[in-house]
Amino acid sequence: MISKKNVIQGLEKLPDHFSIDDLLDQLLLIEKVELGLQQSKNNETVSTEEAKKKLDKWLK
Numbered sequence: 001m002i003s004k005k006n007v008i009q010g011l012e013k014l015p016d017h018f019s020i021d022d023l024l025d026q027l028l029l030i031e032k033v034e035l036g037l038q039q040s041k042n043n044e045t046v047s048t049e050e051a052k053k054k055l056d057k058w059l060k
Helices: 004-013 020-041 048-058
Strands: none
Touching: 004 020
């Protein structure tokens, strides 16, 4: 869930005139950043080594 405060800050970064696609992109970015911060806070992360192993499997 995203906070109103972060949505308002994200809106202030947009130009005076923007498309719905620009707005949705900004909202999705805010949501993903907040989710990542929450996951980090809850120790729901993977190490660099684990990430490299997963990437190696995916890129084969």
